Amino acid sequence: MIRPVKLFLFAVQFLTRLPVGSVSGAPADLLGEASVFFPLVGLLVAAGGVALNHLLSPWLGRNILVILVLLYFVLFTGGLHEDGLADTADGFGGGWRKDQILTIMRDSRIGSFGATAIVFSILARYVCLQSLNERAFDQFLVAGQVLNRWTALPLGFLLRSAREDDGQGARVAEKVSRLSLILGTAMTVVIVGLALGREAVWILCAVMAVTTLAGVYFWRRIGGVTGDCMGATNQVVEVTVYFMGALLR
Numbered sequence: 001m002i003r004p005v006k007l008f009l010f011a012v013q014f015l016t017r018l019p020v021g022s023v024s025g026a027p028a029d030l031l032g033e034a035s036v037f038f039p040l041v042g043l044l045v046a047a048g049g050v051a052l053n054h055l056l057s058p059w060l061g062r063n064i065l066v067i068l069v070l071l072y073f074v075l076f077t078g079g080l081h082e083d084g085l086a087d088t089a090d091g092f093g094g095g096w097r098k099d100q101i102l103t104i105m106r107d108s109r110i111g112s113f114g115a116t117a118i119v120f121s122i123l124a125r126y127v128c129l130q131s132l133n134e135r136a137f138d139q140f141l142v143a144g145q146v147l148n149r150w151t152a153l154p155l156g157f158l159l160r161s162a163r164e165d166d167g168q169g170a171r172v173a174e175k176v177s178r179l180s181l182i183l184g185t186a187m188t189v190v191i192v193g194l195a196l197g198r199e200a201v202w203i204l205c206a207v208m209a210v211t212t213l214a215g216v217y218f219w220r221r222i223g224g225v226t227g228d229c230m231g232a233t234n235q236v237v238e239v240t241v242y243f244m245g246a247l248l249r
Contacts, residue, residue: 004037011037015149016045017078032175035156038149039188045076046145050138057134066130069141070122081148081238084231085121086114091228098222102163105228121235128242132249140245142195143203148238150188151211152230157181159215159225168227203244210240 011034013020049069056065074082091105093113104111132140156176161169193200214233218225 007034008037008040010034011041012044015041015080016076018076031171032156033177033180035152035172035176036180036184036187038152039146039184039191042146042149043142043191045073046142048072048076049141049145053134053137053141062130066126069129070125073145081231081234082118082121084228085117085235086110087228088226088232089117090114092221098162101222102226105226117232121239124239125242128239128246131246132242136245136249139195140242143192143200143245144238144241146188146191146195147203147207147241148234150184151207151214151233151237152176153181153184154211155215155218155225155230155233159219160223162218162222162224162226162229169225169230172227172230173225199248202248203241206240206244207237210237 007030009020010030012018014031014034015038049072052069052072053065056068060068087105087107090107090111090113091101094111095101095104129137129141152172153176156172156174157178157180159173161173163170189200189204192204196203211233214229214236215225218229222229
């Protein structure tokens with residue numbers, strides 16, 4: 001199999017529930033290299049949401065449609081990023097020292113901070129998306145799904161793993177090469193630019209600011225990043241894109 005295709009399929013396998021059996025035996029350390037295709041996986045995820053929008057909008061009201069699209073995102077990705085958001089909210093909300101934060105984040109049980117974070121994330125996405133018309137809905141859906149997955153590239157390039165043992169974050173942290181960062185970012189800018197036109201400038205600036213603040217916060221609190229931190233950043237950036245869409249439209 002051609003290596004770029006293998007890397008793309010590995011990224012699809014990691015970020016979605018799509019069965020990609022041809023790369024089931026790929027080594028774990030391949031994830032950092034495959035991260036260059038995370039934005040393209042975001043585009044794939046967004047394509048399903050756009051399809052639902054066009055198929056169902058003649059029959060359903062905007063409110064119900066948005067709920068179905070958000071449900072599709074959760075089912076298609078297995079709630080991967082929502083889980084990261086909940087764990088991160090619990091960890092940073094309930095712990096003060098690095099060891100406390102990391103221990104809480106690894107606990108499979110969800111706490112009050114995590115539950116609250118998920119509720120606000122879904123509510124914010126719902127409110128912002130339902131305010132958009134059909135065309136803007138498609139545009140910002142694509143931008144949101146591509147940009148939220150792009151965040152793993154700068155975080156993985158700039159920050160080390162906060163854990164000494166293996167974890168999902170350790171598979172990406174300091175494993176993203178400069179070339180992957182450049183190519184993945186260029187790919188993201190092109191897709192978002194085509195989707196949003198001139199408005200892409202404002203969205204890109206907002207997303208870069210949020211990602212930078214998240215990275216600085218993680219570095220100051222736990223000295224690096226974890227997979228849950230990347231998932232949480234993913235969710236916050238997605239909300240940021242939709243909020244900007246509601247603000248600009």
